[in-house]
Amino acid sequence: MSSDLLNALIDGLRVLPSVGPRSARRMALHLLQSNRKGGLNLAEVLSQSMTQIKNCQSCRNFTEQALCSICNDSSRDETQLCVVENPADVDSLELTSGYTGRYFVLMGRLSPLDGLGPYELGMDKLFELIRSQSVKELIIATGTSVEGDATAQYISDQLVNDDIAITRLASGIPSGGDLEALSGNTLKTAFANRQPF
Amino acid sequence: MSSDLLNALIDGLRVLPSVGPRSARRMALHLLQSNRKGGLNLAEVLSQSMTQIKNCQSCRNFTEQALCSICNDSSRDETQLCVVENPADVDSLELTSGYTGRYFVLMGRLSPLDGLGPYELGMDKLFELIRSQSVKELIIATGTSVEGDATAQYISDQLVNDDIAITRLASGIPSGGDLEALSGNTLKTAFANRQPF
Missing domain, CATH: 1.10.8.420 (RecR Domain 1)
Structure with missing residues (x-):
């Protein structure tokens, strides 16, 4: 120009x-x-x-305060903690799920090739948070990509000796979905996880 | 968030x-x-x-100087002036046309419904520039939309008594184009403007 x-x-x-x-x-x-x-x-x-904008000292989500608005909200249920990959996932869950517990934002998922290991994802802080507070249920809401699965598995493996319930979001057919449009893996998972009707 | x-x-x-x-x-x-x-x-x-970033005092193109780099370049041919709609058009012509004259940038095209009349497009400055300098050829390079055509027509009408050559970029079939893919108007114009082979 x-x-x-x-x-x-x-x-x-x-x-x-x-x-x-x-x-x-x-x-x-x-x-x-x-x-x-x-x-x-x-x-x-x-x-x-x-x-x-820094990371919230408790959940790692983005905030310009020391603690983000969710961590600062004393009406939220401290016994439930939901682990997500990204700040956008917190928004999506807040908009739709009716979930009233706390979050922990990994800011990524395990991906050794990109230099993202447990330390980079703040997992030490995650385990410290779980053990120092009264968390009874850990909801793992990472994605269902290979890395998302590996991240979920890693977190659950580290907590095998802790006395908390660990759950993961259901995998299956998305709402409004036709079977023929689904990937083979989605269909396989949905079939294997079939539920009493 | x-x-x-x-x-x-x-x-x-x-x-x-x-x-x-x-x-x-x-x-x-x-x-x-x-x-x-x-x-x-x-x-x-x-x-x-x-x-x-302001408008160049001579050609109206964007610049942070009083005059843009093209108007400041004394090696450019002052006898040719090319009128374009947008700064991006200057770039395209500079990259491809081998043109060595000056430009005038309207920053739009006549469009009364959008409040763009001759004054908003700086046409008073355009005519002043043509009359005060030694412009011999005015090349109108507005688009071939209805507004682009009207803008070209308006400029040429205003200069009917001035002693300068007025040209307009050729309209016709774009390079590499198949006839069947062209709009009816393009084909009609190309047929009407056919050239000795």
């Missing part, structure tokens, strides 16, 4: 996931032509977020 | 074109989890761009 600063902006926008050179240029020109105020506001919250 | 600041960031990202709530959340979490440095850099260039 004709302006070095504009080129820097286009390059800068490419840190956003799935934004290539063409989308970045479109975004930059859109902001310059029709929404400079929105662009300035974005710059401000982005700068604040990158510097002020 | 668990954090007000994170919610503000997700809202803030939605000023970007074609970014909905889900993409905005994915972008925010991606930056927080794996690229805070990139996020901070983006905040910085965004803030600088929104405040420092």
